[in-house]
Amino acid sequence: MRQVKPQFRSRRKRCANCRDLFDPDPRAKDRQKYCSKSSCQDHRQRLNEKNWREKNPDCVAYQQEQIRAWHKARTNYSRKRRASDQALTMRNRIQARLRMRDRRFRSVFDKSKPIVKTVEDQAYWAKVKTNTQPIAQRSTVRPFSLL
Ligand SMILES: [Zn+2]
Secondary structure, eight states: OOOOOOOOOOOOEEOTTTOOEEOOOGGGTTTOOSOSOHHHHHHHHHHHHHHHHHHOHHHHHHHHHHHHHHHHHSTTHHHHHHHHOHHHHHHHHHHHHHHHHHHHHHHHTOTTSOSOOSHHHHHHHHHHHHOOSOHHHHHTOOGGGGO
16 A cells, blocks of 8 residues: 655744744755744844944945945935935935934933933933833834825
């Protein structure tokens, strides 16, 4: 009697980002650590890019040098571009505001620095505390939705 191989069924795995169970692709079952959700794939991609930059500091330095040279050859390129487009100016202002807010927020959790240094800091953080919208939601605001 001919024996039939049982159909291989891969075991479910837990995603390294969202911790949900998922069925890994049979071709990559041993290596796959993330599910197919776009947020998890984005996370994986950002991590890969970060690891690549850490492994290739020479290439990153070269790229930065290229960018510096490009901007040096085109003085005030971004400033002129924003000046010609009002929507771009607004978008840049909103992005800068959110970026600086996140930077300030992160500095609060930097244990190597004192949390509140001046009276102005105290006033700022009192204002931030009254803003009940979660930080994650604030930083993902699409600039154009505010226009
Ligand atoms: Zn996931």
